[in-house]
Amino acid sequence: MATAELVLGLLSAGPAHGYDVKRGHDSWFPDGRPLAFGQVYTTLGRLERDGLVEVVEKTSGGGPDRTVYALTDKGRQHLADWLVDPVPPAWGSADEVLRKLVAAVRTGGDAAAFLARQRASHLRRIRELQETPAGQDPTSPMVRDYIVAHLDADLRWLDGALDRIALDSTALDRTAEQENS
Numbered sequence: 407m408a409t410a411e412l413v414l415g416l417l418s419a420g421p422a423h424g425y426d427v428k429r430g431h432d433s434w435f436p437d438g439r440p441l442a443f444g445q446v447y448t449t450l451g452r453l454e455r456d457g458l459v460e461v462v463e464k465t466s467g468g469g470p471d472r473t474v475y476a477l478t479d480k481g482r483q484h485l486a487d488w489l490v491d492p493v494p495p496a497w498g499s500a501d502e503v504l505r506k507l508v509a510a511v512r513t514g515g516d517a518a519a520f521l522a523r524q525r526a527s528h529l530r531r532i533r534e535l536q537e538t539p540a541g542q543d544p545t546s547p548m549v550r551d552y553i554v555a556h557l558d559a560d561l562r563w564l565d566g567a568l569d570r571i572a573l574d575s576t577a578l579d580r581t582a583e584q585e586n587s
Contacts, residue, residue: 414453417459423472424450427441433541459478
């Protein structure tokens with residue numbers, strides 16, 4: 407995920423504390439994984455180092471220091487460039503599912519049981535998303551639709567992988583029977 411660029415996008419509305427950046431991210435992606443505070447501050451530090459954001463205010467009123475960050479002109483240009491650059495097709499989150507499946511097959515694990523559990527997990531998540539209303543802002547339904555479409559595509563792949571494992575298992579059983587005859 408392009409966390410740095412999302413932080414720049416969040417700061418495009420105006421200067422903000424790290425806490426506000428985290429809250430903004432989580433409201434933009436209510437169905438996704440919340441952004442960790444540590445990741446926010448690490449990202450802001452990198453962006454400051456690279457000249458994409460600057461500290462515009464620092465206060466310490468009895469609690470922890472509160473630093474307010476703002477975009478620089480270089481940061482605005484970086485954000486604009488990022489927004490027009492298409493994203494190359496990638497493996498995405500399926501990468502770990504595929505790695506676990508390959509490891510299960512190659513190590514003699516129960517690949518079919520793994521795929522069945524993964525399928526159930528995907529179905530549960532789709533149900534959760536369908537049972538709770540999307541946020542009222544115009545992007546929430548788009549984010550929700552994107553997540554559900556990807557989960558649905560993963561389900562189709564999981565079903566195909568289960569079919570392939572069943573076919574391969576049947577072929578292996580026949581080969582073993584022929585060798586023993």
